Amino acid sequence: MKKGFTLIEIMLVVIIIGALVAMVMPRLSGRGEQARMAAAEADIRSNIATALKLYELDNGNFPTSEEGLAALFTKSASALSWNGPYLEKKPLDPWGREYKYKSPGDNRPADYDLYSLGKDGIEGTADDVKNWE
Secondary structure (H helix, E strand, O other), X not given: OOOOOOHHHHHHHHHHHHHHHHHHHHHHOOXXXXXXXXXXXXXXXXXXXXXXXXXXXXXXXXXXXXXHHHHHOOOOOOOOOXXXXXXXXXOEOOOOOEOEEEOOXXXXXXXXXXXXXXXXXXXXXXXXXXXXX
């Protein structure tokens, strides 16, 4: 007697897998964008913020707006005691664009504004991720 699966058994397994996928996919859709937002938030509030604080401890001030975040991985002319690189490479947000940096900040004049333009790439919209508010 030959052992194997019948066509009906195989079809039944395919139908069950299809039903499981149909139940799970709606729950997972939209999670990719949430993950990108969380990654940008982590970069802004932790990763880049730590590098900026280390730079400020070494040099007595944050990089200027003109120097930007490039001062964290390449020594700038105004760096007094540069012990970098503070970052290995230019930080890009999860959508592939550079983070926006301004020091002193408009929203945080004591230090800096750091933000991502989010998915739409337009400043001032609801999907912006920023270090204030």
